[in-house]
Amino acid sequence: MSPLAAPPSEPSAKAAVLCEALPYIHRFAGRTVVVKYGGSAIAAEDEQALSLFAEDVVLLRAIGIRPVVVHGGGPQIGALMARLGMVPEFRDGLRVTDAETLDIARMVLVGKVNRDIVGAINLHGPWAVGLSGEDAGFIRAEPRDPALGYVGEVASVDPSILERLLRESLVPVVATIGSDTTGQAYNINADSVAGAVAEALGAEKLVFLSDVDGISTDRADGSSRLSSATPEQLSELVAAGVIAGGMIPKATACSRAVSRGVKSAHILDGRLPHALLLELFTQEGIGTMVSAR
Amino acid sequence: MSPLAAPPSEPSAKAAVLCEALPYIHRFAGRTVVVKYGGSAIAAEDEQALSLFAEDVVLLRAIGIRPVVVHGGGPQIGALMARLGMVPEFRDGLRVTDAETLDIARMVLVGKVNRDIVGAINLHGPWAVGLSGEDAGFIRAEPRDPALGYVGEVASVDPSILERLLRESLVPVVATIGSDTTGQAYNINADSVAGAVAEALGAEKLVFLSDVDGISTDRADGSSRLSSATPEQLSELVAAGVIAGGMIPKATACSRAVSRGVKSAHILDGRLPHALLLELFTQEGIGTMVSAR
Amino acid sequence: MSPLAAPPSEPSAKAAVLCEALPYIHRFAGRTVVVKYGGSAIAAEDEQALSLFAEDVVLLRAIGIRPVVVHGGGPQIGALMARLGMVPEFRDGLRVTDAETLDIARMVLVGKVNRDIVGAINLHGPWAVGLSGEDAGFIRAEPRDPALGYVGEVASVDPSILERLLRESLVPVVATIGSDTTGQAYNINADSVAGAVAEALGAEKLVFLSDVDGISTDRADGSSRLSSATPEQLSELVAAGVIAGGMIPKATACSRAVSRGVKSAHILDGRLPHALLLELFTQEGIGTMVSAR
Amino acid sequence: MSPLAAPPSEPSAKAAVLCEALPYIHRFAGRTVVVKYGGSAIAAEDEQALSLFAEDVVLLRAIGIRPVVVHGGGPQIGALMARLGMVPEFRDGLRVTDAETLDIARMVLVGKVNRDIVGAINLHGPWAVGLSGEDAGFIRAEPRDPALGYVGEVASVDPSILERLLRESLVPVVATIGSDTTGQAYNINADSVAGAVAEALGAEKLVFLSDVDGISTDRADGSSRLSSATPEQLSELVAAGVIAGGMIPKATACSRAVSRGVKSAHILDGRLPHALLLELFTQEGIGTMVSAR
Amino acid sequence: MSPLAAPPSEPSAKAAVLCEALPYIHRFAGRTVVVKYGGSAIAAEDEQALSLFAEDVVLLRAIGIRPVVVHGGGPQIGALMARLGMVPEFRDGLRVTDAETLDIARMVLVGKVNRDIVGAINLHGPWAVGLSGEDAGFIRAEPRDPALGYVGEVASVDPSILERLLRESLVPVVATIGSDTTGQAYNINADSVAGAVAEALGAEKLVFLSDVDGISTDRADGSSRLSSATPEQLSELVAAGVIAGGMIPKATACSRAVSRGVKSAHILDGRLPHALLLELFTQEGIGTMVSAR
């Protein structure tokens, strides 16, 4: 396991951690936890981060929790396009996606990033199964804006193939390609897919492993992090401009998922080793938790 | 929960305890752990000990482990006999048990000690069920020595009623009365019953919560405790007189259970708070572990 | 089996009994019959009565009926208190029950009377399982009157542990101790418990084995026994003073159970050999039957 | 039910019959009893006999026994042939059966006698289902002797359709027509079919309801009836000529069935009202019982 | 198989038939098809017709369709009555049925015609099971008109025994005798029974194999056949006298079945080889189809 820290040597300190963690282990057993794992976190230079993440996923699965991994891969798509001499075109910050770009995106997400995550988990045992939203047609997409080409939004999610895999104690790893009723594929924002999958599965938790340690009211002031928030509070913070940029889709996905039945959504700093374990099994948790009350 | 200790405040220290504990939690899920809880430990003056013990049992059950409690009650039997003006007769350290003494012993074990343990557990939820070996005839007894009267030995254990309760996530609490084929009841040594029950259930672990911290080669020297031993080593220690007195039946029960399929047997100091949790979920464990190799 | 009577030697007479009994055997197969067996009936001097009762219970079980035995034990509690030099205090005919008295009552009911009934049944096979209402918290109690101490009333019955045992063709034998939500035990009137258990199980029949042959409108006149009555008629007889004394709680329990779904309730003379069989399998039955119409 | 006899009025006499019968009711519950009901017994002039027989079958079914009825119909076949002006030809006591005779026999057995038995049972409830051995090909036949035409012997019995009906608590009523692998139908002796069906079902009992009260060593002396016999004893009696005529196939079928796994076979006087009940549920039984020891 | 036609030798032509048929095979798999097979079609002189019909039934069963055959037998009843010298009496075209006539009809339908169909199917494998409506009381009848004697109408159909056989991949062959609540048997029109059975089973199709190729608006003009019709259109055609005679009960049964949940009803020319296959597995079908729209 991870060599990063030594456990406390005092039996009573250990017993205290256990007494704190066991009730959570009981409460989450059999529950589904959807984890959005960002494309940047998977970059080749950070192999240990992927390895630590895979270790957490394997530990959760071992004690009966049902993790689902959803991932993006923007940087990797850009890299292959560059190698092929293609010049990306952006409109309002979104990549314009023609047929060839879609083919590249699909190859990278399904054939590269997804495979790397599956491989990191399967080093521990044959448990991860890679999926694209096209498989069994489980992510139904619709175009977001004609001007953007094959950039899609989630129209619906049919969770039955995911549930089938979870029932067999397998770990679905989802690449965020969807298809419409004519079979046309679309590339979809991974934050939205993670939220929609969590909703469809009636997940206990939706966790965004990001590169900030949660939502802060003042980004310059580390101590201004919110440890918890309601969807209403998030709306106000967006309206007030406190939440901005790439944090907006995460905040929106959290709010939406919580208002549609997911018990809680979390934004954590995925760079903290074992962030998933600490969030799930300690009383105070880490990052920002969004829940109905 | 228990106010005895504060957990370490460092996230990385917590994460380390969790990384150490989770694989054990996974390994023992669904497994049966038979715990012998001594009569002396239940004396009225030590209500907090019973309460901490019940808390551990409840935590084990919560995470899918199947605990079975077996208890004695010698001091309590003696106390009621004294109140009734009866003078106990001992032969070779064993209480001679005539019909009236047996009636008293049965009332105390089944109607008093068993009830107190059931009550302590059920404070957390309606999970404990008290049983006497007479119920569904599950402990078949035979006389140990005619001169001792109704003092019995275990002839056989039919584990089906225990398994039924365990399947329903209930916690059997067993009073050590057995009966022969004519329906005659016998009082049986609780250490032997715990061992026989563990064998019959194919238990993962048999744990004796005693008042010493394991088996030592030199009782005067605390550092001489054996952290592990094989049945063969125990035989040698008994032959050499190193293991003596009340420790002999415990050592014998450990050896016998391990040689008949129980994975490991443990002698712990039951007075250490959360001894059960520390034994089960930490790498080094506590007390003395007896296993085949 | 019982040596009390010779069967008729005429085949046609035998055939007639069988033709009469078989439809009842069919009708009651798989149904639950709750039998209240009184503490006085179990006194040591009447061992044959207990043995005949156990034989009936075993025969019912054999043909697929599901008997549940509920018992009291007032005389036996008094006897032990006397031996311990305790002086019982009564208020309005009810024993004032302090903590020590409760301990004694529980020891006697759970550790002595319950054991004797379990033993008498298990002479035929390993089928009886003794239970106290504390087990799996299945009888929830509340105090009846603060002045009486730990004398309880039934607040609710969770029949799931009984149903589990019945499904396995085991015979629950219930001691009438209940507990409140803080785990405090209470002694409860056995007639009320029998009624509440029958209700909770949706029993086919509730049978009180008492020392009179049913309800009579004129106790001096044997021929005035009612062979059947409705709850309404019982209310009138109580109001008119015809039903009095210890017969009141039995009549009340009958009325209440019938009005809450038990098909019929019966008060029989438990001293008549095989009273249970005659009530269940003959057209005229015996004693007094209470039913909705 | 039957008006033939009054039950004894003494409770103790009734209780004695019940105590005697209940263990048998338990022992035979869920077991299969194959009853051969003779064609002569079903003649129109004896409607009450058929009605009493049907009542017994219905009572057995009600208490969980699984009756299977196998019947012949020689007299009824002869009657229709006579009406059609056909002259039966016999060889060694067996009817020579050409294609037309087979057609008549099949019409009478399947379309008349079988229907009358089904009708008599179904007066009580929709439980009887008439079957010919051709249905689902469950009785495979082979010719007995070319000279006899379509007179068959049992080659094999596939009990699955019978077991299916029995599992649904239905009562199969079997007409003794079988078919060979080319689909050709044959008329088969009903005693042999009853034996083969009992074997194939692993029946508890095979009962022949005949017009004698069992096997006697001296037919002139009623008191010479054997109450029990082994297959070996029957062989000796046949060899010695004591068993003769129409009793030979019954004795043979009894011996054969018992030696192939049927627990016991019985020859009773079917004219005794409720003969089936008396045989099954009384200690002494009636008629002659054939069993392995 | 049938020697009647050679398949086309062109692969592409074969592939085209398969592409046309496979979707129907999929659509009808697991569905129930009730086929009325007329008594006239079974006359002895036309053995090949019965054999081809049986072949179709066996092929349907093989690919997972659940066929149920319902048959009449008027000509055969008349033949046996004539041999017995009985003179049939008709009133308004319906046979007056006294007790003796009913006995004859039942013998012929259940003991002769039903057996012949069962035999023809079972030549291929042990799959057909003959049933009369009396079996398990599954066709409840009521008298049609006192003046007609034991001529019945369908009061209700309990499909459970049919469903049980279908679940086991057996083929029920139904003779159209029903019984009332007193057990009295009645002879019922086979067209009505076929319709009522299709309704009770929620059949996909009800098919009448008749001796015309469907419903024509002008019987003299072959090209006037309706390939499809609604129940309303049929009513108008009956009212206008276009549908007349023996076609009326078929048209009525079609309309009624369709309006009570059967997907479609068909009148085909049963003399066309493999009429059933052509109707089920080709786009255009044959005969006249009645459906809701």
Place this chain on the structure above:
Amino acid sequence: MSPLAAPPSEPSAKAAVLCEALPYIHRFAGRTVVVKYGGSAIAAEDEQALSLFAEDVVLLRAIGIRPVVVHGGGPQIGALMARLGMVPEFRDGLRVTDAETLDIARMVLVGKVNRDIVGAINLHGPWAVGLSGEDAGFIRAEPRDPALGYVGEVASVDPSILERLLRESLVPVVATIGSDTTGQAYNINADSVAGAVAEALGAEKLVFLSDVDGISTDRADGSSRLSSATPEQLSELVAAGVIAGGMIPKATACSRAVSRGVKSAHILDGRLPHALLLELFTQEGIGTMVSAR
């Protein structure tokens, strides 16, 4: 459906095709058919071929056959490498595969070819699920020759994830990447994978859709095609040099699969429209069939 051919208009000709096909449909229902679909057949210029293939797969699935598609993608891998300016290196006709080449191969097979086949099938309904042999570790690989880099051979196949999908009527589409125990991926020859998957699934048939119409003894002479062969005959033909080049791995896979339990293996001309249907459902079949006798 396909516009390629008109079905024959004669009912009797249609009936003949149906009578020929239905027994095969019955025989193959529920059976698994593994189809190797070549990378060349999927080239973009031949969209109709992929579309006709997908139609056949969908029809097979509809009638209860369980198709599994295994595909390669050599031409597509070469095309992307060319675009990236990479120069492939071959040794003995096999592509030397370094880490970067493997990454490209995996992206193309998993992220492009696999997706195109999944998309073509899912146009008909959400049934296809793409898999790489890494998913749930179901294809365990080992290196073929160190000089070739990451070119692997099949070490073992764990069919459980395929069986799970087949049980849910889904169609697995397999990209031929495997992984070793350290998680390292390998590119494996698709013919070998198809054979190993068929073995592991105990498939009924293994079908190679190639660009020749089977195995011929004289390639110049179309009429020399073998319609069937045994593994032994194939060995002789390989030894004699009659089977050569790219046909060798197909012949070897056929022989090996048949000798390990697959019922039959087939080499067909995949360019013939509906080749799969014609092979499965006509008496003569097409191409060359390899079977044990």
